[in-house]
Amino acid sequence: MTLGVVIQEPIIEEYERLGGRRLRAFMRNRPAVIAVAVLAFIILSAVFASLIAPFDPSEIDLMNAFAKLGSHCSAPDCQLVGSHLLGTDNLGRDVFSRLLFATRISLFVGFGAVVAALTLALPFGLIAGYLGGKLDWLVMRIIDIILSIPPLILVFAIAGVLGASMKNAIIALGIFFTPLFIRLIRSEVVNLRNSQLVETERAIGVPDRYILVRHILPNIASPLIVQVSLSAGTAILAEASLSFLGLGVQPPSASWGTMLQNAFERIVQHWWMILPSSMAIAMTVFALNVAGDGLRDALGKVR
């Protein structure tokens, strides 16, 4: 019988990193992978919009208004490269080019709002969750008040008060998402606050701010990432709604919402015009949701 302390044999075999396992779990989810590919495609097309777009999105060509898909431009000095892939709108502007630039704007507002909300929510959520007490109570009550207002009304009201512009759309949406994120972050932090992990770190004498950043934050990242990706879809929809109603991005800038509004006004005679923008919105939001679900499954399952 072994009596005594024995030196452990080192683990020689290679253990896979947790990150690798989660990535593979995600990869196995076909729909999610396709969704990510679609999103990548959309984002890239927005980034390289100026390179891809055949026309200037605001170039007006009244002679060629409502041109059908694939038709040529009317100007005599028009090069062969000018073919309106998706037709033109009421002012003869190339829909395809407009769509590409609109993607930029819509994604910017949607993602921008979510990122802004996250940046604002993190400090409040972390501190309120960790310290508890009166501060926590106060933050939660303010959140309750904000969230008791129906979302769309809240967003419209803020945009209405601030004035319609892209910047204010981001602010309005940001204000909407912040309480949601704070609540999520706070509840995750509260869970961890009483965990063995935090207790051990406190016993060692690690200052609270290090505990928050080094130990709590990385361990709440997973549910947060999932929530952010799902919220991004909501944000894009909300932007479209705002701009559709004229409260968000203003013409002549194009966003999916403004294009949709433009098309909607003329739907009776030229019904096909709503297709490009609505399909873009639907595809993006759907892809975001599927990718978000895939993330939730992959991050949740694999420890």
Next chain:
Amino acid sequence: MMTSNLSGRKLLKIENLTLKLPTEKGWIQILEDVNFEIDKGEVLGLAGESGSGKSLTALAIMNLLPRNAQVSGSIEFGGLNLLELSTKDMRSIRGREIGMVFQEPMSSLHPSWTVGEQISEVIRTHEKVSRKAAWSRSVQMLALMDIPNPAERAKQYAFQFSGGMQQRVMMAIALSCNPKLLIADEPTTALDATIQAQIMEIIQSMQKEREMAILFITHDLGVLASLAQRILIMYAGQLIELADASVIFDDPLHPYTQGLILSAPHPGMKGGKLPSIKGDPPRLGRLPSGCRFHPRCEFALEICKVEAIPVTQTPDGRTVRCIRSDELMLGKQIEVAVS
């Protein structure tokens, strides 16, 4: 409704039980070639640590394994092969012929049903009795488990009971239809020492009264010392020793058994180092070659690292999976360590 037929047969006979579970990396073997029997009214202790497969053996008997598990072999209970029964037939065996008690009573009890309702439900599932009759039997079972004021407590909910009391409720449920076999999977591990003693007393008296067979699963050999007639030791999914309780503690045949016995602290051991087994129990899916215990075995030879070790029967009827068991005088070492 399936009823087992015993007439002369062993109550439970497990042959070549093998269990695999699918993972990312392929199938991992949880149980390999497990064989044992339980007689009517016999108490068999099943001892092992984490990764030994003891709990999954119990779940296999009750056919409560995850759906994607691959099981082979046979589990014969009173003439019926439990692995081949339909879901409906298996359900009539569970609870009526075989009862089971788990480690965490709070997770096994229904949170929003009263305790009396839970016991009654089991009774009414298996027997055609009226609600009133089932209820009074429930109260009787609670009284049998030494729960004071059983009539009132039957109307209470699980959370209103302490851990030890909850475990008594679990046993009342398990024994309500007078099963022939009780499977107890670490029933006292989560309880305080003085409460453990109470529960053990109840289990012992129930066993004697009803001549019930018990498969008692635990990691604590000491608990088995007075309760079990025979003890089965499992390691990494394999059976590695099976012997009478009266013999195994003084004269273990397998180095792991010896290690388990010695490393559990017992009186008369003050000072010096506690005996221990070096290394850690293997992780399933990363089993050592040859003898699964060899990396931790003091007596390992080259051949132990290579050859898969079969189970052997000794002349005096004991079972062990070790090729050196006849030459190692493990019993003597225990004597020395204890004196």
Next chain:
Amino acid sequence: MEVTDSGLREPAMQLKNVRKEFYSRKSNAIRGVDVAVAVDDVSLEIYPGESLGLVGESGSGKSTVGRLMLRLLEPTNGQIYLSGNDITKLNRRKMRRLRGQVQAVFQDISGSLNPKITIGKLLAEPLEFHSTLNKSQREIRVRELIELVGLSVHHLARYPYELSGGQRQRVSIARALATQPKVLVLDEPVSALDVSTQSQVVNLLQELQERLKIACLFIAHDLFIVHHVCNRIAVMYLGSIIEIGSAEQVYSSPRHPYTQALISAIPHPNPTIELNRKRIVLEGEIPTPTNIPSGCRFHTRCPYVMDICKTVEPTLEEYEDGGRVACHLHIEGPKLGGKSVDSLRDSLVK
């Protein structure tokens, strides 16, 4: 204080009349607060180089005592002394600086180690905040530490989930020793481990404690292990220390009926002995800390209960060997006067 040959010895850690109450809303009423007295007037000392075992079941308050010592919880009443200095009321910042001297190892069930950080970084963390070592000096010390607990430098690049339970506990021990603490609080350090691994870790703890001369508080529910490893044992029941003495005395000749029952509750691994010994099985459930019985808190379950036990709470009385016990049996009734309560065993009806 202890009188030894070299004069008076200062305890490394001391609790004086410490009381801890927890409040919760009444479960059966709309208003009002339930008070749970987790720790009731507890005083104890741990001397440098000694290991004190603290044993009890649920509701005993032993874990709470550990956390009070670490000042992870604030006492409702009483004082806590570290090397003779009163640390009870120190503010957070001052307390944090002292933490290097009082470290802890907890039970590892849900993970004391951050799964996102490597072992090496985890070991370096206490050094970051409690030492003046620079980065490369810390690395050297981390290597020393990992080998001190019987692991190898290979493990430093691993993550906690890649190690077994026993190995993780070794890492936790190494972390606790990084700052060379004077006092170590161990809260059920081996309870969650496999039996075969428990002894390994216990041996390691014992060796390190002796070598480094650390004052240890070993909180456990397993009397056997505590008896093997500790110099003295204190037994707690419902928030109060009911017996304290040398490990040998408490274990072989317990003075309190509860201690006797605790020892009796553990089955003996030898079947012959186990079947023939007379077991003491207590009746009834353990009361909750919100409803502590009057008089002697153990009287509701005591096999030797007398009338006085129901009304008067016994105080800790000291006997010649320095051991103390709070039980009327030593003063009234059979008047044991310090003799083991085992002598009353045969008088039990069961």
